[in-house]
């Protein structure tokens with residue numbers, strides 16, 4: 001029986017790259033995204049071949065601009081609001097560009 005999956009793949013920033021986790025239950029795959037990419041395809045080694053619509057944040061450009069100000073690429077991370085992994089790990093999610101800049105100043109030790 002085929003299963004209709006209506007869940008969208010939610011874009012997030014991970015170590016300075018836009019990615020999305022595969023929304024299919026039990027598929028732990030994640031794929032790199034090109035900004036504005038409309039369709040997610042769970043491809044590559046271990047991909048389940050799911051195709052889903054990508055959900056981008058309304059202010060993707062602003063979020064990205066705030067993150068690239070961080071000198072260390074590994075600190076460029078952003079989760080959409082209520083993203084399951086962020087909630088599970090206790091990480092910030094749904095941050096605005098302004099909140100990301102506040103966080104950058106905090107970690108850079110600049111008042």
Ligand SMILES: [Zn+2]
Pocket residue numbers: 022023024027028029042047048049050
């Ligand atoms: Zn998948």
